[in-house]
Amino acid sequence: MVLSESPPPHDRWIGMAIELAVNNVLSGHGGPFGAVVVRDGTLISEGTNVVTTQNDPTAHAEIVAIRRACEVLGTFELRDCVIYTSCEPCPMCLGAIYWARMEAVYFAATHQDASKSGFDDSFIYEEMVRPIAARKLKMIQVPLQGSNRSFEAWKAQPNRVND
Amino acid sequence: MVLSESPPPHDRWIGMAIELAVNNVLSGHGGPFGAVVVRDGTLISEGTNVVTTQNDPTAHAEIVAIRRACEVLGTFELRDCVIYTSCEPCPMCLGAIYWARMEAVYFAATHQDASKSGFDDSFIYEEMVRPIAARKLKMIQVPLQGSNRSFEAWKAQPNRVND
Numbered sequence: 001m002v003l004s005e006s007p008p009p010h011d012r013w014i015g016m017a018i019e020l021a022v023n024n025v026l027s028g029h030g031g032p033f034g035a036v037v038v039r040d041g042t043l044i045s046e047g048t049n050v051v052t053t054q055n056d057p058t059a060h061a062e063i064v065a066i067r068r069a070c071e072v073l074g075t076f077e078l079r080d081c082v083i084y085t086s087c088e089p090c091p092m093c094l095g096a097i098y099w100a101r102m103e104a105v106y107f108a109a110t111h112q113d114a115s116k117s118g119f120d121d122s123f124i125y126e127e128m129v130r131p132i133a134a135r136k137l138k139m140i141q142v143p144l145q146g147s148n149r150s151f152e153a154w155k156a157q158p159n160r161v162n163d
Numbered sequence: 164m165v166l167s168e169s170p171p172p173h174d175r176w177i178g179m180a181i182e183l184a185v186n187n188v189l190s191g192h193g194g195p196f197g198a199v200v201v202r203d204g205t206l207i208s209e210g211t212n213v214v215t216t217q218n219d220p221t222a223h224a225e226i227v228a229i230r231r232a233c234e235v236l237g238t239f240e241l242r243d244c245v246i247y248t249s250c251e252p253c254p255m256c257l258g259a260i261y262w263a264r265m266e267a268v269y270f271a272a273t274h275q276d277a278s279k280s281g282f283d284d285s286f287i288y289e290e291m292v293r294p295i296a297a298r299k300l301k302m303i304q305v306p307l308q309g310s311n312r313s314f315e316a317w318k319a320q321p322n323r324v325n326d
Contacts, residue, residue, distance in 0.1 A: 014305045018313060031325070055237060090262075103301065105300065129291075150185045162280075
């Protein structure tokens, strides 16, 4: 019996995400992060961190890959898709993964590994669990009359799609 | 003495964010959310939720406004900028606000208000504080040999910019 020499499927996609991350650094396009979106064993999109070269603080590998996958598939949800990423997602990217209703996340390095290279998102995770008033980020509610006007307009719309 | 009839500055910008949110619903462009980025009392950018019309689950009002502000200012950090948003930011947007190093967040409606209209991000906040293995979202580490290759490449780069 000849065993297949192909790597297990998760290893293949994670390997691709790591390769994207390495090449992103070597080409000077941005930080050491890569991600791919996969559906039914087929590659849908790739993404790398291009924050500093695109002047976009939201352009983490996962966000870039998710936005591209939605563009390719013509949808704003990726329910049957999986994301493979070279590193554990930060809170922003994790939020995007939840909003896109993705099926699963596979990652290689941990956020502790990222932290050792100067990419520390632990601070953001810690901030999020604090009550608003206890956060280091100044967050102030300005309760105006009519604060809920947009929600009222929304509820009056017949064909609304909550996202 | 004649008192100025201008509204207090925070009210003015929050009012603009709410107005953007209302108009976004009425024009059918997306969900009931609006945001503006302001620097030194000057409007830098506007954003509204265009998730369903742009097929982009990351296109929340705050993310759209942040990306545009960075484009306008030619930077990937908004250290001296403030964001005014019609509603308390979700975890994804809050993450983006931290990464952009913004100075402050002012918001009108609370996430409880949003929840009553079917926009419930409490679930995401709850998930984030759980250990990975206890989350409803399937998250699996695939530790490959070479998981840290991109970080090693990064540390070898002479002109790296951590973002």
